[in-house]
Amino acid sequence: MHAVAATARWTAAARAKESRREDAIFTDPYADQLAGLEGTTLFARYDNPGVGEFISIRTRYLDDLIRRHAGLGQVVLLAAGMDTRSVRLPWPPGAVLYEVDQADLLEEKDKRLAELGARHACDRRAVGADLTGDWPAALREAGWDPAAPTLWVAEGLLFYLPEPAARLLLERIAGAAAPGSVLAGDLLSHQSMISEFSREGLRRLTEDGCPWLFGTDEPEEFLSGCGWRVTELRMPGEEGASYGRWPWNPPLPREAKGFPQNFLFVAANDRPL
Template sequence: MRTEGDTWDIVSSVGMTALFVAAIRAVESKQPDALVHDEFAALFVAASGDPTTNQLIDNPQLWADSPLGTEFMGLRSKFFDNLFLAAAEAGVRQAVIVAAGLDARAYRLDWPQGMVVYEIDQPKVLEFKRQVLADAGAAPKADRREVAVDLRENWPAALIEEGFDPAVPTVWSAEGLLGYLPGAAQDALFARIDQLSAPGSSLACDVFDTDLDYQQIADFQAEQLRDLPFGKIDFVDLVYTDDRSDPAEWLTNQGWTTTSARPEELAERYDRPLTAALQPMAQMFNNMRYLSAAKPA
Protein backbone atom coordinates (compact mmCIF):
# COMPACT_ATOMS: atom_id res chain seq x y z
CA MET A 1 0.00 0.00 0.00
CA ARG A 2 1.11 3.59 -0.66
CA THR A 3 1.95 5.85 2.24
CA GLU A 4 2.43 9.62 2.49
CA GLY A 5 5.94 10.58 1.41
CA ASP A 6 6.85 7.06 0.26
CA THR A 7 9.89 6.65 -1.99
CA TRP A 8 11.10 3.92 -4.32
CA ASP A 9 13.90 2.68 -6.51
CA ILE A 10 13.53 0.87 -9.82
CA VAL A 11 12.60 -2.53 -8.35
CA SER A 12 10.05 -1.43 -5.77
CA SER A 13 6.62 0.19 -5.61
CA VAL A 14 5.90 2.62 -8.47
CA GLY A 15 9.46 2.20 -9.75
CA MET A 16 8.69 -1.42 -10.54
CA THR A 17 5.91 -0.34 -12.89
CA ALA A 18 8.46 1.72 -14.85
CA LEU A 19 10.64 -1.37 -15.19
CA PHE A 20 7.65 -3.40 -16.34
CA VAL A 21 6.81 -0.76 -18.96
CA ALA A 22 10.43 -0.83 -20.15
CA ALA A 23 10.18 -4.61 -20.59
CA ILE A 24 7.07 -4.24 -22.73
CA ARG A 25 8.74 -1.50 -24.81
CA ALA A 26 11.67 -3.84 -25.37
CA VAL A 27 9.30 -6.55 -26.61
CA GLU A 28 7.39 -4.07 -28.79
CA SER A 29 10.66 -2.83 -30.31
CA LYS A 30 11.34 -6.30 -31.69
CA GLN A 31 8.05 -6.54 -33.54
CA PRO A 32 8.23 -6.36 -37.35
CA ASP A 33 5.67 -3.53 -37.32
CA ALA A 34 6.93 -1.91 -34.11
CA LEU A 35 5.41 1.45 -33.22
CA VAL A 36 8.38 2.33 -31.03
CA HIS A 37 12.08 1.54 -31.33
CA ASP A 38 13.70 1.71 -27.90
CA GLU A 39 17.15 0.11 -27.91
CA PHE A 40 17.69 1.11 -24.28
CA ALA A 41 14.66 -0.56 -22.69
CA ALA A 42 16.23 -4.03 -22.58
CA LEU A 43 19.40 -2.56 -21.05
CA PHE A 44 17.43 -1.17 -18.12
CA VAL A 45 15.70 -4.48 -17.50
CA ALA A 46 18.94 -6.46 -17.66
CA ALA A 47 20.73 -4.03 -15.33
CA SER A 48 17.92 -4.24 -12.76
CA GLY A 49 18.55 -7.95 -12.21
CA ASP A 50 14.83 -8.40 -11.70
CA PRO A 51 13.86 -11.94 -12.78
CA THR A 52 10.22 -11.10 -13.47
CA THR A 53 10.79 -8.45 -16.13
CA ASN A 54 13.79 -10.28 -17.59
CA GLN A 55 11.53 -13.28 -18.07
CA LEU A 56 9.22 -11.15 -20.22
CA ILE A 57 12.08 -10.18 -22.51
CA ASP A 58 13.57 -13.66 -22.65
CA ASN A 59 10.19 -15.14 -23.51
CA PRO A 60 8.08 -12.45 -25.24
CA GLN A 61 5.45 -15.06 -26.07
CA LEU A 62 4.35 -14.76 -22.43
CA TRP A 63 3.08 -11.29 -23.25
CA ALA A 64 1.65 -12.25 -26.64
CA ASP A 65 -0.29 -15.13 -25.07
CA SER A 66 -1.54 -13.11 -22.12
CA PRO A 67 -5.19 -12.09 -21.68
CA LEU A 68 -4.21 -8.42 -21.71
CA GLY A 69 -3.92 -7.67 -25.41
CA THR A 70 -0.52 -6.91 -26.95
CA GLU A 71 -0.52 -3.44 -28.52
CA PHE A 72 -1.20 -1.10 -25.61
CA MET A 73 2.37 0.04 -24.94
CA GLY A 74 3.22 0.57 -28.59
CA LEU A 75 0.18 2.81 -29.05
CA ARG A 76 0.91 4.77 -25.91
CA SER A 77 4.59 5.29 -26.72
CA LYS A 78 3.81 6.36 -30.27
CA PHE A 79 1.26 8.88 -29.02
CA PHE A 80 3.76 10.59 -26.73
CA ASP A 81 6.61 10.36 -29.24
CA ASN A 82 4.45 12.20 -31.76
CA LEU A 83 3.61 14.89 -29.21
CA PHE A 84 7.28 15.73 -28.71
CA LEU A 85 8.25 15.52 -32.37
CA ALA A 86 5.34 17.74 -33.45
CA ALA A 87 6.20 20.37 -30.84
CA ALA A 88 9.86 20.35 -31.82
CA GLU A 89 8.94 20.70 -35.49
CA ALA A 90 6.80 23.70 -34.56
CA GLY A 91 9.82 25.39 -32.99
CA VAL A 92 9.48 24.47 -29.30
CA ARG A 93 12.92 23.90 -27.74
CA GLN A 94 11.99 23.01 -24.15
CA ALA A 95 10.50 19.66 -23.09
CA VAL A 96 9.58 18.37 -19.65
CA ILE A 97 8.99 14.65 -19.04
CA VAL A 98 7.11 14.47 -15.76
CA ALA A 99 7.72 11.21 -13.84
CA ALA A 100 10.27 10.21 -16.48
CA GLY A 101 10.93 6.72 -15.14
CA LEU A 102 12.90 4.78 -17.73
CA ASP A 103 11.79 6.98 -20.61
CA ALA A 104 14.78 7.26 -22.99
CA ARG A 105 13.32 9.84 -25.37
CA ALA A 106 16.23 12.20 -24.75
CA TYR A 107 18.41 9.50 -26.33
CA ARG A 108 16.25 7.88 -28.98
CA LEU A 109 14.24 10.70 -30.60
CA ASP A 110 15.77 12.89 -33.30
CA TRP A 111 15.68 16.24 -31.51
CA PRO A 112 16.54 19.51 -33.27
CA GLN A 113 19.52 21.63 -32.40
CA GLY A 114 19.09 23.55 -29.16
CA MET A 115 16.51 21.20 -27.59
CA VAL A 116 16.58 20.94 -23.79
CA VAL A 117 14.84 17.93 -22.20
CA TYR A 118 14.10 18.00 -18.47
CA GLU A 119 13.36 14.70 -16.72
CA ILE A 120 11.58 14.82 -13.35
CA ASP A 121 11.55 11.76 -11.11
CA GLN A 122 12.67 10.23 -7.83
CA PRO A 123 16.44 10.51 -7.23
CA LYS A 124 17.07 6.75 -7.16
CA VAL A 125 15.21 6.21 -10.44
CA LEU A 126 17.18 8.90 -12.27
CA GLU A 127 20.45 7.67 -10.77
CA PHE A 128 19.80 4.14 -12.01
CA LYS A 129 18.94 5.34 -15.52
CA ARG A 130 21.97 7.61 -15.73
CA GLN A 131 24.34 4.81 -14.69
CA VAL A 132 22.92 2.25 -17.14
CA LEU A 133 23.10 4.67 -20.06
CA ALA A 134 26.62 5.77 -19.12
CA ASP A 135 27.78 2.15 -18.90
CA ALA A 136 26.34 1.59 -22.38
CA GLY A 137 28.21 4.61 -23.75
CA ALA A 138 24.94 6.22 -24.80
CA ALA A 139 24.83 9.94 -25.53
CA PRO A 140 21.61 12.00 -25.45
CA LYS A 141 20.47 13.69 -28.65
CA ALA A 142 19.37 16.75 -26.68
CA ASP A 143 20.57 18.73 -23.69
CA ARG A 144 19.22 16.37 -21.00
CA ARG A 145 18.82 17.73 -17.47
CA GLU A 146 17.75 15.69 -14.46
CA VAL A 147 15.36 17.13 -11.88
CA ALA A 148 15.55 14.73 -8.95
CA VAL A 149 12.50 15.57 -6.86
CA ASP A 150 9.24 14.02 -5.69
CA LEU A 151 6.19 15.42 -7.50
CA ARG A 152 4.50 15.90 -4.14
CA GLU A 153 7.20 18.45 -3.26
CA ASN A 154 8.09 21.84 -4.77
CA TRP A 155 9.24 20.48 -8.12
CA PRO A 156 8.72 23.77 -10.04
CA ALA A 157 11.50 25.38 -7.97
CA ALA A 158 13.80 22.44 -8.66
CA LEU A 159 12.94 22.59 -12.38
CA ILE A 160 13.71 26.31 -12.62
CA GLU A 161 16.95 25.77 -10.72
CA GLU A 162 18.05 23.42 -13.52
CA GLY A 163 17.53 26.19 -16.08
CA PHE A 164 13.89 25.84 -17.09
CA ASP A 165 12.50 29.06 -18.58
CA PRO A 166 8.74 29.59 -17.96
CA ALA A 167 8.74 32.48 -20.42
CA VAL A 168 9.15 30.26 -23.50
CA PRO A 169 6.82 27.54 -24.88
CA THR A 170 7.22 24.06 -23.43
CA VAL A 171 6.03 20.60 -24.40
CA TRP A 172 5.02 18.52 -21.36
CA SER A 173 4.23 14.83 -20.90
CA ALA A 174 2.65 13.03 -17.96
CA GLU A 175 2.70 9.46 -19.25
CA GLY A 176 1.35 6.63 -17.11
CA LEU A 177 1.40 8.92 -14.08
CA LEU A 178 -1.88 10.34 -12.85
CA GLY A 179 -3.24 7.29 -11.05
CA TYR A 180 -0.13 7.14 -8.89
CA LEU A 181 -0.80 10.61 -7.50
CA PRO A 182 -3.32 11.48 -4.79
CA GLY A 183 -6.16 13.61 -6.11
CA ALA A 184 -4.83 16.79 -4.51
CA ALA A 185 -1.35 16.16 -5.97
CA GLN A 186 -2.81 15.61 -9.45
CA ASP A 187 -4.78 18.84 -9.26
CA ALA A 188 -1.67 20.68 -8.04
CA LEU A 189 0.36 19.16 -10.87
CA PHE A 190 -1.86 20.66 -13.55
CA ALA A 191 -2.06 24.00 -11.75
CA ARG A 192 1.72 24.18 -11.65
CA ILE A 193 2.08 23.13 -15.29
CA ASP A 194 -0.38 25.85 -16.27
CA GLN A 195 1.55 28.46 -14.29
CA LEU A 196 4.84 27.39 -15.88
CA SER A 197 3.52 27.21 -19.45
CA ALA A 198 3.99 30.15 -21.77
CA PRO A 199 1.51 30.61 -24.66
CA GLY A 200 2.30 28.08 -27.38
CA SER A 201 2.96 25.27 -24.90
CA SER A 202 1.47 21.79 -25.24
CA LEU A 203 0.76 18.85 -22.96
CA ALA A 204 -0.24 15.21 -23.20
CA CYS A 205 -1.29 12.68 -20.59
CA ASP A 206 -3.29 9.48 -20.30
CA VAL A 207 -6.39 9.54 -18.11
CA PHE A 208 -8.69 6.85 -16.71
CA ASP A 209 -12.41 7.54 -16.48
CA THR A 210 -13.64 7.85 -12.90
CA ASP A 211 -16.00 4.86 -13.09
CA LEU A 212 -13.18 2.32 -13.50
CA ASP A 213 -13.74 -0.66 -11.14
CA TYR A 214 -10.32 -1.17 -9.55
CA GLN A 215 -11.49 -4.00 -7.28
CA GLN A 216 -12.62 -5.99 -10.31
CA ILE A 217 -9.17 -5.53 -11.82
CA ALA A 218 -7.52 -6.67 -8.56
CA ASP A 219 -9.67 -9.81 -8.47
CA PHE A 220 -8.85 -10.56 -12.12
CA GLN A 221 -5.14 -10.15 -11.44
CA ALA A 222 -5.29 -12.52 -8.49
CA GLU A 223 -7.24 -15.17 -10.41
CA GLN A 224 -5.99 -14.93 -14.00
CA LEU A 225 -2.46 -13.50 -13.81
CA ARG A 226 -1.01 -14.98 -10.63
CA ASP A 227 1.32 -17.34 -12.51
CA LEU A 228 2.46 -14.77 -15.09
CA PRO A 229 5.23 -12.16 -14.67
CA PHE A 230 2.87 -9.17 -14.84
CA GLY A 231 0.67 -10.75 -12.19
CA LYS A 232 3.32 -9.97 -9.59
CA ILE A 233 2.89 -6.19 -9.79
CA ASP A 234 0.04 -5.22 -7.47
CA PHE A 235 -1.19 -2.35 -9.63
CA VAL A 236 -4.34 -1.61 -7.63
CA ASP A 237 -2.40 -1.16 -4.37
CA LEU A 238 -0.22 1.47 -6.05
CA VAL A 239 -2.92 3.80 -7.38
CA TYR A 240 -5.11 6.39 -5.71
CA THR A 241 -8.85 6.46 -6.34
CA ASP A 242 -9.79 9.59 -4.39
CA ASP A 243 -11.61 12.53 -5.94
CA ARG A 244 -9.81 14.73 -8.45
CA SER A 245 -10.59 17.11 -11.30
CA ASP A 246 -10.99 15.79 -14.81
CA PRO A 247 -7.81 17.02 -16.59
CA ALA A 248 -9.58 17.82 -19.87
CA GLU A 249 -12.27 19.86 -18.12
CA TRP A 250 -9.76 21.61 -15.85
CA LEU A 251 -7.43 22.56 -18.72
CA THR A 252 -10.33 23.74 -20.87
CA ASN A 253 -11.46 26.01 -18.06
CA GLN A 254 -7.95 27.50 -17.95
CA GLY A 255 -8.10 28.34 -21.65
CA TRP A 256 -6.26 25.33 -23.10
CA THR A 257 -7.62 23.61 -26.21
CA THR A 258 -8.00 19.88 -25.57
CA THR A 259 -8.66 16.75 -27.63
CA SER A 260 -8.96 13.15 -26.49
CA ALA A 261 -8.57 9.78 -28.21
CA ARG A 262 -9.52 6.30 -27.08
CA PRO A 263 -7.17 3.34 -27.63
CA GLU A 264 -9.20 2.12 -30.60
CA GLU A 265 -8.81 5.55 -32.21
CA LEU A 266 -5.04 5.40 -31.78
CA ALA A 267 -5.06 1.88 -33.20
CA GLU A 268 -6.80 3.17 -36.31
CA ARG A 269 -4.55 6.24 -36.51
CA TYR A 270 -1.37 4.13 -36.32
CA ASP A 271 -2.73 1.21 -38.37
CA ARG A 272 -2.26 -1.33 -35.56
CA PRO A 273 -5.41 -3.41 -34.96
CA LEU A 274 -6.07 -4.12 -31.29
CA THR A 275 -6.14 -7.67 -29.97
CA ALA A 276 -9.19 -8.29 -27.81
CA ALA A 277 -8.43 -8.30 -24.09
CA LEU A 278 -10.43 -10.19 -21.49
CA GLN A 279 -12.72 -8.38 -19.09
CA PRO A 280 -12.08 -6.45 -16.88
CA MET A 281 -8.83 -5.48 -18.63
CA ALA A 282 -10.87 -4.56 -21.70
CA GLN A 283 -12.89 -2.26 -19.46
CA MET A 284 -9.67 -0.65 -18.20
CA PHE A 285 -8.36 -0.04 -21.73
CA ASN A 286 -11.75 1.24 -22.92
CA ASN A 287 -11.90 3.66 -19.98
CA MET A 288 -8.59 5.20 -20.96
CA ARG A 289 -8.29 8.52 -22.79
CA TYR A 290 -5.18 9.99 -24.36
CA LEU A 291 -5.41 13.72 -23.83
CA SER A 292 -3.65 16.39 -25.87
CA ALA A 293 -3.80 20.04 -24.83
CA ALA A 294 -2.45 23.26 -26.30
CA LYS A 295 -2.17 26.71 -24.72
CA PRO A 296 -3.02 29.24 -27.42
CA ALA A 297 -0.18 31.50 -28.51
Protein backbone atom coordinates (compact mmCIF):
# COMPACT_ATOMS: atom_id res chain seq x y z
CA MET A 1 0.00 0.00 0.00
CA HIS A 2 1.30 3.47 -0.88
CA ALA A 3 3.05 5.23 2.01
CA VAL A 4 0.59 8.12 2.11
CA ALA A 5 -2.26 5.62 2.53
CA ALA A 6 -0.53 4.45 5.72
CA THR A 7 -1.51 7.81 7.23
CA ALA A 8 -5.08 6.48 7.25
CA ARG A 9 -3.92 3.81 9.68
CA TRP A 10 -2.15 6.05 12.12
CA THR A 11 -4.95 8.60 12.19
CA ALA A 12 -7.24 5.67 13.02
CA ALA A 13 -4.84 4.88 15.88
CA ALA A 14 -5.22 8.48 17.08
CA ARG A 15 -9.01 8.08 17.04
CA ALA A 16 -8.67 4.83 18.96
CA LYS A 17 -6.59 6.57 21.64
CA GLU A 18 -9.23 9.28 22.06
CA SER A 19 -12.01 6.69 22.16
CA ARG A 20 -10.38 4.95 25.12
CA ARG A 21 -10.63 8.07 27.29
CA GLU A 22 -13.39 8.24 29.89
CA ASP A 23 -14.09 11.81 28.73
CA ALA A 24 -13.80 11.01 25.01
CA ILE A 25 -15.09 13.79 22.74
CA PHE A 26 -16.15 11.14 20.21
CA THR A 27 -16.18 7.35 20.15
CA ASP A 28 -14.93 5.27 17.26
CA PRO A 29 -15.35 1.60 18.25
CA TYR A 30 -13.73 0.39 15.03
CA ALA A 31 -10.62 2.58 14.97
CA ASP A 32 -8.33 0.21 16.87
CA GLN A 33 -8.95 -2.70 14.51
CA LEU A 34 -8.67 -0.49 11.44
CA ALA A 35 -5.36 0.95 12.66
CA GLY A 36 -3.80 -2.44 13.32
CA LEU A 37 -0.26 -2.84 14.57
CA GLU A 38 1.14 -0.75 11.71
CA GLY A 39 -1.08 2.22 12.53
CA THR A 40 -0.40 2.02 16.26
CA THR A 41 3.35 1.86 15.64
CA LEU A 42 3.30 4.80 13.24
CA PHE A 43 1.18 6.91 15.57
CA ALA A 44 3.66 6.32 18.39
CA ARG A 45 6.40 7.47 16.00
CA TYR A 46 4.61 10.71 15.09
CA ASP A 47 2.75 11.56 18.31
CA ASN A 48 4.60 14.68 19.33
CA PRO A 49 2.84 17.17 21.66
CA GLY A 50 -0.25 18.51 19.92
CA VAL A 51 -0.46 15.92 17.14
CA GLY A 52 -2.91 13.50 18.72
CA GLU A 53 -4.85 16.35 20.28
CA PHE A 54 -5.25 18.07 16.93
CA ILE A 55 -6.52 14.88 15.27
CA SER A 56 -9.09 14.49 18.06
CA ILE A 57 -10.19 18.12 17.70
CA ARG A 58 -10.32 17.89 13.91
CA THR A 59 -12.37 14.70 14.06
CA ARG A 60 -14.93 16.17 16.44
CA TYR A 61 -15.06 19.51 14.60
CA LEU A 62 -15.81 17.78 11.28
CA ASP A 63 -18.21 15.34 12.95
CA ASP A 64 -20.25 18.32 14.11
CA LEU A 65 -19.98 20.00 10.74
CA ILE A 66 -21.21 16.89 8.93
CA ARG A 67 -24.15 16.61 11.33
CA ARG A 68 -25.09 20.21 10.52
CA HIS A 69 -24.82 19.85 6.75
CA ALA A 70 -25.81 16.24 6.09
CA GLY A 71 -29.24 17.59 5.17
CA LEU A 72 -27.75 18.71 1.85
CA GLY A 73 -28.23 15.08 0.89
CA GLN A 74 -24.80 14.47 -0.63
CA VAL A 75 -21.52 14.28 1.31
CA VAL A 76 -18.18 13.53 -0.34
CA LEU A 77 -15.18 12.52 1.76
CA LEU A 78 -12.00 13.08 -0.26
CA ALA A 79 -9.16 10.69 0.63
CA ALA A 80 -11.57 8.99 3.04
CA GLY A 81 -9.01 6.45 4.21
CA MET A 82 -10.10 4.55 7.32
CA ASP A 83 -12.88 7.02 8.12
CA THR A 84 -15.85 5.42 9.93
CA ARG A 85 -18.44 8.20 9.95
CA SER A 86 -20.77 6.10 7.81
CA VAL A 87 -21.16 3.68 10.72
CA ARG A 88 -20.71 5.84 13.81
CA LEU A 89 -22.62 9.07 13.04
CA PRO A 90 -26.39 9.52 12.82
CA TRP A 91 -27.54 10.31 9.29
CA PRO A 92 -30.81 11.81 8.06
CA PRO A 93 -33.03 9.70 5.80
CA GLY A 94 -31.91 9.79 2.18
CA ALA A 95 -28.35 10.97 2.87
CA VAL A 96 -25.76 9.59 0.46
CA LEU A 97 -22.10 9.46 1.51
CA TYR A 98 -19.41 9.06 -1.16
CA GLU A 99 -15.98 7.97 0.03
CA VAL A 100 -13.25 8.68 -2.51
CA ASP A 101 -9.83 7.06 -2.13
CA GLN A 102 -7.56 4.39 -3.53
CA ALA A 103 -9.65 1.34 -4.38
CA ASP A 104 -7.43 -1.13 -2.49
CA LEU A 105 -7.61 0.92 0.71
CA LEU A 106 -11.40 1.19 0.55
CA GLU A 107 -11.71 -2.53 -0.16
CA GLU A 108 -9.54 -3.36 2.84
CA LYS A 109 -11.63 -1.12 5.08
CA ASP A 110 -14.86 -2.66 3.81
CA LYS A 111 -13.52 -6.12 4.58
CA ARG A 112 -12.47 -5.17 8.11
CA LEU A 113 -15.73 -3.41 8.90
CA ALA A 114 -17.71 -6.40 7.65
CA GLU A 115 -15.65 -8.71 9.88
CA LEU A 116 -16.43 -6.43 12.83
CA GLY A 117 -20.15 -6.53 12.06
CA ALA A 118 -20.35 -2.78 11.36
CA ARG A 119 -23.44 -1.52 9.54
CA HIS A 120 -23.61 1.70 7.55
CA ALA A 121 -26.16 4.21 8.85
CA CYS A 122 -26.55 5.89 5.46
CA ASP A 123 -26.33 5.07 1.77
CA ARG A 124 -22.56 4.83 1.68
CA ARG A 125 -20.81 4.40 -1.68
CA ALA A 126 -17.12 3.63 -2.07
CA VAL A 127 -15.50 5.39 -5.04
CA GLY A 128 -12.11 3.99 -5.93
CA ALA A 129 -10.35 6.83 -7.73
CA ASP A 130 -7.08 8.74 -7.86
CA LEU A 131 -7.59 12.36 -6.84
CA THR A 132 -5.05 13.38 -9.47
CA GLY A 133 -7.13 11.60 -12.14
CA ASP A 134 -10.70 11.81 -13.38
CA TRP A 135 -12.36 11.35 -10.00
CA PRO A 136 -15.43 13.49 -10.93
CA ALA A 137 -16.33 10.90 -13.57
CA ALA A 138 -15.97 8.12 -10.99
CA LEU A 139 -18.23 10.06 -8.63
CA ARG A 140 -20.89 10.50 -11.30
CA GLU A 141 -20.74 6.79 -12.11
CA ALA A 142 -21.39 6.09 -8.41
CA GLY A 143 -24.56 8.21 -8.59
CA TRP A 144 -23.37 11.63 -7.45
CA ASP A 145 -25.61 14.39 -8.82
CA PRO A 146 -23.52 17.41 -9.89
CA ALA A 147 -26.67 19.56 -10.02
CA ALA A 148 -27.39 19.11 -6.30
CA PRO A 149 -25.56 20.87 -3.45
CA THR A 150 -22.84 18.79 -1.82
CA LEU A 151 -20.81 18.90 1.37
CA TRP A 152 -17.17 18.26 0.43
CA VAL A 153 -14.73 17.24 3.18
CA ALA A 154 -10.96 17.37 2.69
CA GLU A 155 -9.59 16.07 6.00
CA GLY A 156 -5.87 15.49 6.50
CA LEU A 157 -5.28 15.73 2.77
CA LEU A 158 -4.14 19.06 1.40
CA PHE A 159 -0.73 19.25 3.09
CA TYR A 160 0.30 15.95 1.47
CA LEU A 161 -0.08 17.56 -1.96
CA PRO A 162 2.25 20.03 -3.67
CA GLU A 163 0.64 23.47 -3.69
CA PRO A 164 -0.22 23.38 -7.43
CA ALA A 165 -1.95 20.01 -6.97
CA ALA A 166 -3.84 21.24 -3.90
CA ARG A 167 -5.01 24.31 -5.83
CA LEU A 168 -6.04 22.25 -8.82
CA LEU A 169 -8.03 19.85 -6.65
CA LEU A 170 -9.98 22.62 -4.92
CA GLU A 171 -10.52 24.47 -8.20
CA ARG A 172 -11.92 21.30 -9.77
CA ILE A 173 -14.28 20.85 -6.83
CA ALA A 174 -15.41 24.47 -7.10
CA GLY A 175 -16.00 24.02 -10.81
CA ALA A 176 -17.96 20.80 -10.33
CA ALA A 177 -19.95 21.78 -7.24
CA ALA A 178 -23.50 23.06 -7.54
CA PRO A 179 -24.49 26.40 -5.98
CA GLY A 180 -25.06 26.03 -2.26
CA SER A 181 -22.26 23.50 -1.82
CA VAL A 182 -19.95 23.63 1.19
CA LEU A 183 -16.27 22.72 1.55
CA ALA A 184 -14.72 21.86 4.92
CA GLY A 185 -11.35 20.58 6.01
CA ASP A 186 -7.99 21.56 7.41
CA LEU A 187 -4.88 23.34 6.25
CA LEU A 188 -1.36 23.40 7.58
CA SER A 189 0.44 26.69 8.12
CA HIS A 190 3.65 27.53 6.28
CA GLN A 191 5.16 28.09 9.73
CA SER A 192 4.67 24.37 10.36
CA MET A 193 6.89 23.64 7.37
CA ILE A 194 9.79 25.76 8.63
CA SER A 195 9.49 25.67 12.41
CA GLU A 196 12.30 24.10 14.40
CA PHE A 197 9.58 22.42 16.48
CA SER A 198 8.38 20.53 13.40
CA ARG A 199 11.80 19.50 12.16
CA GLU A 200 11.96 16.03 13.71
CA GLY A 201 8.40 15.13 12.77
CA LEU A 202 8.94 16.31 9.20
CA ARG A 203 12.11 14.22 9.00
CA ARG A 204 10.26 11.09 10.12
CA LEU A 205 7.40 11.67 7.68
CA THR A 206 9.87 12.14 4.83
CA GLU A 207 11.76 9.00 5.80
CA ASP A 208 8.49 7.07 5.73
CA GLY A 209 7.59 8.35 2.27
CA CYS A 210 4.70 10.64 3.23
CA PRO A 211 6.18 14.13 3.65
CA TRP A 212 4.19 17.29 4.21
CA LEU A 213 4.47 19.30 1.00
CA PHE A 214 2.33 22.40 1.42
CA GLY A 215 1.32 24.93 4.02
CA THR A 216 -0.05 28.47 3.96
CA ASP A 217 -0.20 31.24 6.54
CA GLU A 218 -3.04 32.88 4.54
CA PRO A 219 -5.77 30.23 4.33
CA GLU A 220 -8.54 32.69 3.40
CA GLU A 221 -6.52 34.00 0.46
CA PHE A 222 -5.55 30.51 -0.67
CA LEU A 223 -9.11 29.21 -0.59
CA SER A 224 -10.49 32.32 -2.27
CA GLY A 225 -8.01 31.84 -5.09
CA CYS A 226 -9.41 28.32 -5.55
CA GLY A 227 -13.03 29.50 -5.81
CA TRP A 228 -14.13 29.20 -2.17
CA ARG A 229 -15.17 31.92 0.30
CA VAL A 230 -14.24 31.13 3.89
CA THR A 231 -17.24 31.38 6.21
CA GLU A 232 -15.56 29.97 9.31
CA LEU A 233 -11.92 29.60 10.33
CA ARG A 234 -10.72 28.14 13.61
CA MET A 235 -7.35 27.29 15.07
CA PRO A 236 -7.11 24.45 17.61
CA GLY A 237 -7.63 25.75 21.11
CA GLU A 238 -9.92 28.58 20.02
CA GLU A 239 -13.56 28.66 21.00
CA GLY A 240 -15.39 26.09 18.91
CA ALA A 241 -12.21 24.12 18.21
CA SER A 242 -10.95 23.03 21.61
CA TYR A 243 -13.32 20.55 23.29
CA GLY A 244 -10.97 20.61 26.28
CA ARG A 245 -8.22 18.86 24.33
CA TRP A 246 -5.75 21.56 23.29
CA PRO A 247 -2.73 21.39 25.64
CA TRP A 248 -1.86 25.09 25.44
CA ASN A 249 -4.14 27.69 26.97
CA PRO A 250 -4.43 30.28 25.66
CA PRO A 251 -3.55 29.07 22.17
CA LEU A 252 -0.84 30.88 20.28
CA PRO A 253 -2.08 33.91 18.35
CA ARG A 254 -2.31 33.45 14.62
CA GLU A 255 0.39 36.06 13.98
CA ALA A 256 2.98 34.13 16.03
CA LYS A 257 5.93 33.12 13.88
CA GLY A 258 8.15 30.09 14.16
CA PHE A 259 5.52 27.76 15.65
CA PRO A 260 3.49 24.96 14.03
CA GLN A 261 -0.13 25.93 13.43
CA ASN A 262 -3.20 24.38 11.82
CA PHE A 263 -6.46 25.76 10.48
CA LEU A 264 -9.94 24.26 10.39
CA PHE A 265 -12.16 25.86 7.77
CA VAL A 266 -15.63 25.94 6.28
CA ALA A 267 -16.11 27.62 2.92
CA ALA A 268 -18.96 28.42 0.55
CA ASN A 269 -19.28 28.04 -3.17
CA ASP A 270 -20.62 31.35 -4.49
CA ARG A 271 -21.41 30.25 -8.02
CA PRO A 272 -24.55 32.03 -9.25
CA LEU A 273 -27.80 30.08 -9.27
